[in-house]
Amino acid sequence: MTVPTSEKTLVWKRAVRTVDVPAESGGTVLLDGRQFAVFHFRNPDAWYACQNQCPHKGDMVIGRGLIGDDKGEPKVACPQHKKTFSLVSGKNLGGEAYCLDTYPVKIEDGYVFIGIAEA
Template structure:
């Protein structure tokens, strides 16, 4: 079963800068892109360093793909799929995210919370 959980107001997210959120015991990194207005949600845990830092990475693009770079050792991840662009073996979990009535909402399901 799936549920959308309200996290914060959209205005609380600075465009092109990440923010961490605590959702049901999960640490999630939220990004609001300035050009498309989209909000993306991925793991806050950096799979390379095992530290909760992804939301503090720099937002950018690589060949048109919206990315976030780990602030620890700079590996880039595709914000839409969570795939690491520097190591195909590694990826971040992605959560569906949407904006409703000026609120950012994340879809939490049983599968992801067990991850």
């Protein structure tokens, strides 16, 4: 039986020290066997998390992507073929159907926490 997302519990997982992800860059973390990409924007100061696997060809590279914004919306460009995705919604900004899973992030005690929905 599939549990609807609305009935899942959000579990905060400690992912990485904030000092290990410099501003205007990203990184990759492994949590419970899954790879996540974490990004730190400087202005305004903001953090984002998404799946590390690019939905285009499946390469584990999103954490090495270039970040920027699209009309104020934070985005990441995959380093492989430059497909771009919103870091808020995960939407493919090139209009293609595939997108990224994005996750809520919070900063506590010098660590980045990623919120993962679990049944």
